[in-house]
Amino acid sequence: MYSNDGFRELGRQDCLRLLAKVPVGRIVHTRQALPAVLPVTFCLDGDDAVVLCTSATSELVRAVDGTVVAFEADEVNAAAHSGWSVVVTGPATVVTDPVEHERLARDGPRSWVPSPRQVFVRIGPALVTGRELVGGRTLYGVDPTP
Amino acid sequence: MYSNDGFRELGRQDCLRLLAKVPVGRIVHTRQALPAVLPVTFCLDGDDAVVLCTSATSELVRAVDGTVVAFEADEVNAAAHSGWSVVVTGPATVVTDPVEHERLARDGPRSWVPSPRQVFVRIGPALVTGRELVGGRTLYGVDPTP
Numbered sequence: 001m002y003s004n005d006g007f008r009e010l011g012r013q014d015c016l017r018l019l020a021k022v023p024v025g026r027i028v029h030t031r032q033a034l035p036a037v038l039p040v041t042f043c044l045d046g047d048d049a050v051v052l053c054t055s056a057t058s059e060l061v062r063a064v065d066g067t068v069v070a071f072e073a074d075e076v077n078a079a080a081h082s083g084w085s086v087v088v089t090g091p092a093t094v095v096t097d098p099v100e101h102e103r104l105a106r107d108g109p110r111s112w113v114p115s116p117r118q119v120f121v122r123i124g125p126a127l128v129t130g131r132e133l134v135g136g137r138t139l140y141g142v143d144p145t146p
Numbered sequence: 147m148y149s150n151d152g153f154r155e156l157g158r159q160d161c162l163r164l165l166a167k168v169p170v171g172r173i174v175h176t177r178q179a180l181p182a183v184l185p186v187t188f189c190l191d192g193d194d195a196v197v198l199c200t201s202a203t204s205e206l207v208r209a210v211d212g213t214v215v216a217f218e219a220d221e222v223n224a225a226a227h228s229g230w231s232v233v234v235t236g237p238a239t240v241v242t243d244p245v246e247h248e249r250l251a252r253d254g255p256r257s258w259v260p261s262p263r264q265v266f267v268r269i270g271p272a273l274v275t276g277r278e279l280v281g282g283r284t285l286y287g288v289d290p291t292p
Contacts, residue, residue, distance in 0.1 A: 024222050078169040089182075
């Protein structure tokens with residue numbers, strides 16, 4: 001969250017309420033020492049943990065398990081110049097407990113693509129930040145030099 | 147880009163064509179040693195460099211100038227189970243050349259929020275990758291255990 005840039009900061013509860021509205025976010029991590037980002041389906045678990053589902057053999061799992069990641073979701077209406085963005089930053093861990101896995105297989109998120117061996121990755125919500133566009137005017141396509 | 151996960155890899159030209167369709171993407175960087183991500187307006191410059199506009203005094207500028215960042219844009223239709231995601235990875239640099247700045251002030255991207263001192267940040271397209279969802283079935287809301 002960057003301050004003083006024309007956006008309104010959102011509180012934790014507002015962030016979680018907005019996150020619950022959308023089915024897709026983006027997991028931000030490091031891959032081969034470079035910043036990486038990937039859209040994924042997700043759901044909230046226990047109100048504030050982000051859980052996503054992917055193939056057990058995916059590179060994503062190897063890249064994020066045991067590391068701190070950021071998870072971002074947003075809704076932006078460029079024409080209306082409105083929107084919000086929420087970021088959850090915290091440790092990502094593969095769910096290894098069989099009972100927990102079973103519960104998430106029933107009630108948790110679904111992967112984009114079915115896989116015979118799916119795993120769940122939980123992102124602990126160490127830090128939840130969000131911002132909402134509340135002011136300014138849309139400058140799309142408007143030449144500022146008359 | 148992760149392979150073998152049900153997505154089709156896109157070539158560089160397809161990636162750039164898709165990027166040119168959308169006005170907003172997300173800049174992925176490191177902030178205070180943590181992964182960070184922020185939606186921003188942008189445009190393509192010279193066909194393949196991503197250029198964004200922000201306040202000269204913003205924390206974003208200080209965080210990304212001179213570093214390697216990832217820039218992601220996507221369009222996802224969760225209901226239709228279709229979409230694409232493109233990532234440009236490369237060095238971010240603030241445009242300091244006055245002639246170049248002037249040109250971008252005329253023809254370049256517009257910031258969400260007007261600022262008396264705006265700067266342009268160029269992301270060199272060292273690596274352009276993309277993926278398109280082409281298969282599988284939507285599993286949203288469908289319980290896989292009958």
